[in-house]
Structures are given as C-alpha cells and as structure tokens.
Amino acid sequence: MSDRPLPLAKSRRDVFFEGIHDGIPIALGYFVVSFTLGIAARNAGLTPFQGFLASFFNNASAGEYAAFTVIAADAPYLEMAIITLVANARYMLMSCVVSQKFGADTPLIHRVLVGFDITDEIFGITIARKGPLNPFYNYGAMAVALPGWSVGTALGVIAGNLLPLQAVSALSVALFGMFLWVIIPTARDNHIVGGLVLASFIASFACANLPCLMELSAGTRTIILTLVIAGLGAAFFPLKDKEDCSHAA
C-alpha cells in the first residue's frame, strides 16, 4: 500500500479487517449456537428462510428463542412485541453505552448501521477497543458474525429434521449454555446479581409448577418475573453512582 497517509493513521480498510479478525471467533461461536436456535425455530414451525430472516434482523439468542416460543404457542401479536422488548431490553442499555463512544460529528447513517448489530459479544469488543468508536471496525465484525448467525439458524432448521433424536436433545441445551455463559461470571463477581439469578431460578421453577401459576405461558412468565425481580433489585439495591453500566456486557 503506497497511498497510506501516516504510519499511525489506519485506513478504513485496515480497521474493517481488524473487525473481521476479532469477529471470526464470535462468528464461529454464533454458528454453533444459532444452529440449535434453528432447531427451536423448526419446532415453532418456521422454514429455513424464515429462520434466516429472523436471525438476520434480530441476531439475539434469548430474544429469538423467546419469540419462537411465542410463535409456537400461536400467541397474540402484542405478546410478541412485549416479549421481544423484554428479552432484548439489555440492548437498549448497550445502545446507550455505545452512543457515548461515538464522536460527536458521526453521521447518522453510521449510528444506525452500528446499532443494527449490537449483540452481547459485538458490544463487548466495541467497548474493549480503545479510542472513539470507528464504525468500520463494527462493520468488519458484523460482516462475519451476521452470516454466521443467520446461516447457522437456517441450517439448524434444515438439519434439525435430519438429526437423530439424541443429537437434537443434546444440541438443544447449547443455547442454555450460552445464557449461563452470560449470567454466571457476573453472578459470581456481583453478589446482588448472584442473588437475583438464584431468586429467578427459584421463582421460575415455582411458577412452572405451582397449581394456579402454571397456566401462564412461558413468555408471560418471563415478562412478569423479569419486571418484578429486576424491579425489586433496582429498588432495593440501586447501582452506586460510580458503577458503569457497561458491566452489563
């Protein structure tokens, strides 16, 4: 490259490839997990193309899983809107955090495109990267992570039909493994989060088994318990002023 202006200033192309580099391990992990998400999509009655669409425009494990339970239950459209909002509420927080990292003069189009794919993992590498946010870094990561996630889902819908029952049973817990990977390290380091996670397990189990409560759908249960438990947590254990919300990654 002879036209490189300064040794320290990276071109958009360099930053894009840096994003691809950091995005590859994410894409590989996504591929495996989204494959099992595809099995959930198949169980809900989606075609491979519908699974691809859902994953391309949502790229959210918990949110999509919750949405597929709504589709499987043939629940009202309003329930779909509410459960997607609740299951993906954390991206709202991440979006707030990422907005702080943009330079003030960043064009709107870059904010929209970066916002398109704020996931737990891409949020993590975005925040970890030093200096103001360079959208081309995110585009590089998205260029591998999005296909990994959406193609993996479509293949899961296809191959889920072909796999033996034992393999489907085994793969169907991969997604729960991802959930645990997100919640457990923070629960270990933050005793309040740890307590809330434990309370959530107990309350969720109780709601699924107590006579009068077990009639609630899994989606409604998730909404109610999230609002109540996180609300109580925020009321009784508010974050200290210094605590940065970027820890939510």
Add this chain to the structure above:
Amino acid sequence: MQHDIYMYLLIMSAVTLAIRIIPLTLIRKQIKNRFLRSFLFYVPYVTLAVMTFPAIMEATQTPVSGLMALIAGIALAWYGASLFKVSAACCIVVFLAELILA
C-alpha cells in the same frame, strides 16, 4: 396456526431494531436516573435466568440430563470457560447422560 409467521417476524424485527438503534441515535448523554440504570443493568441476568431454569430440563429427553447440563454449564462458566466450551460441555453432558441412562 391463526397468526402469520411473517407478521411475527416483522414485529419482532421492528421491536429489536428500534431497541438497538433509537437510543444510539437519540440519547447522547449518560442516563442519570438511578432506578432506571439499575433496572436495565439487572434485566438481562434475570431474564436469562428465568428462561434457563426450569426450561433446560424440558428441552431434553429426560429432565435429569438437562439438570446435569445446567450444573456443568454453571461450573464451567463460573471458572471462566469460553462461550464455545460452556455450550459444548452442556451438549456433551446431555448426550452422555442420555446414552447411559436410557
């Protein structure tokens, strides 16, 4: 099936994209409200925990194998294993448990 799957997909995508893009484009200052900040901080952990248990025991052929995967997943995540390792371990535990117990 009374509802249209494409309508479901449109609603879920619109909500998800709004959640991700609107704060990024509109909010340029740090959220000050302490309750709101705390609530948003706790939400992901509570939601994921509620969705994990007891659902993990219903996803597998036998509840016991799901429970074993839960314990294995918590243990590995606790000691800082990667996303891939935690997910893979949960799958392997279920596969082996159902092979032995079946």
